[in-house]
Amino acid sequence: MTIKRFVFDEDYERISKFLTEQYMENKNMVCWLPQRFDDLVYRIETLYKIERGKEASSDYIFIFEENDEIVGVLLPDGDSFNSAIKKGYEYIFPQMLDIGEKELYPLFEMDENGEINFCVVSHDCLTYQAEELKKRGYVRDEAGDYDNVSYPMETNYEPNLPEGFKQVYGEDYPEIFKMRTCHYGFHPDDDDGNLFKEYAEGGASYHARKKSKYYKDCFESMTVTDDGDGCSYAFCYVDMITKTAFVEPVSTREKYRHKGLCREMLHGIIRRCKEMGIEKAYVNSYDWRKKVYNSSGFATEETIGFWHKKIIINK
Numbered sequence: 359m360t361i362k363r364f365v366f367d368e369d370y371e372r373i374s375k376f377l378t379e380q381y382m383e384n385k386n387m388v389c390w391l392p393q394r395f396d397d398l399v400y401r402i403e404t405l406y407k408i409e410r411g412k413e414a415s416s417d418y419i420f421i422f423e424e425n426d427e428i429v430g431v432l433l434p435d436g437d438s439f440n441s442a443i444k445k446g447y448e449y450i451f452p453q454m455l456d457i458g459e460k461e462l463y464p465l466f467e468m469d470e471n472g473e474i475n476f477c478v479v480s481h482d483c484l485t486y487q488a489e490e491l492k493k494r495g496y497v498r499d500e501a502g503d504y505d506n507v508s509y510p511m512e513t514n515y516e517p518n519l520p521e522g523f524k525q526v527y528g529e530d531y532p533e534i535f536k537m538r539t540c541h542y543g544f545h546p547d548d549d550d551g552n553l554f555k556e557y558a559e560g561g562a563s564y565h566a567r568k569k570s571k572y573y574k575d576c577f578e579s580m581t582v583t584d585d586g587d588g589c590s591y592a593f594c595y596v597d598m599i600t601k602t603a604f605v606e607p608v609s610t611r612e613k614y615r616h617k618g619l620c621r622e623m624l625h626g627i628i629r630r631c632k633e634m635g636i637e638k639a640y641v642n643s644y645d646w647r648k649k650v651y652n653s654s655g656f657a658t659e660e661t662i663g664f665w666h667k668k669i670i671i672n673k
Contacts, residue, residue, distance in 0.1 A: 364419035393595035503662035528578025539588030543609020
């Protein structure tokens with residue numbers, strides 16, 4: 359078994375191919391979607407490293423190979439450990455944890471005692487991972503995450519928005535308008551109502567995802583008021599090879615919440631995916647967001663646990 363750090367120019371296409379093959383075999387998101395990998399190495403990379411001045415997750419990706427073929431990838435996503443492992447190679451998970459606990463600490467906030475709260479993200483269906491994590495002293499949070507899936511070809515959604523609102527796609531709207539609508543959904547304290555002025559965070563990462571090889575088929579869905587105010591926003595990665603869509607991010611501005619706007623925006627995504635021949639559309643959720651996605655036509659496919667353990671770092 360050979361273990362190496364990710365080098366973009368050498369390994370991007372290889373990991374993308376590996377994740378595509380794993381999806382085609384398993385037909386679920388347990389082993390990550392290739393679009394999710396693109397979101398990590400382009401949008402998330404830029405958000406953390408360029409905009410926030412933090413460590414970039416992609417600098418801590420590790421590849422596990424046998425006979426020059428990838429059999430597993432350690433995929434940190436911000437301050438969390440994720441993995442994608444080919445069937446038959448489950449035995450490499452303890453090695454992944456060894457490397458993660460030793461090498462990933464710069465991604466986590468360290469307290470004055472040199473301790474970090476190390477987080478491992480694992481699908482509950484992967485019981486061998488839970489057994490190893492328990493053995494090492496990890497504790498699963500009561501709160502969980504969810505893979506939610508929609509089958510666009512089986513749907514026939516029609517608009518059903520309150521009076522004064524409409525669902526649209528992003529092509530006819532300025533990029534700064536879309537960026538700010540998204541940003542304000544996540545950062546309501548920044549929301550001064552102006553959707554056209556520049557701001558420090560969000561712009562660079564918005565543009566970075568244009569580098570993704572999936573971008574040509576991607577699209578944006580929004581809800582707006584009849585008088586032109588942005589209410590909610592979602593971006594949809596589309597992979598015509600796997601016939602899948604991955605919706606990330608999704609946000610609604612605080613003053614427009616609890617009106618059913620997000621549901622209709624997601625209905626717009628599902629409708630368009632159906633027109634494109636997409637077989638499955640995925641979205642990740644946690645806590646109360648699960649209800650929003652389920653009400654929008656997404657069914658919970660897998661549950662995910664956040665496993666935590668305090669680790670003292672000796673540099």
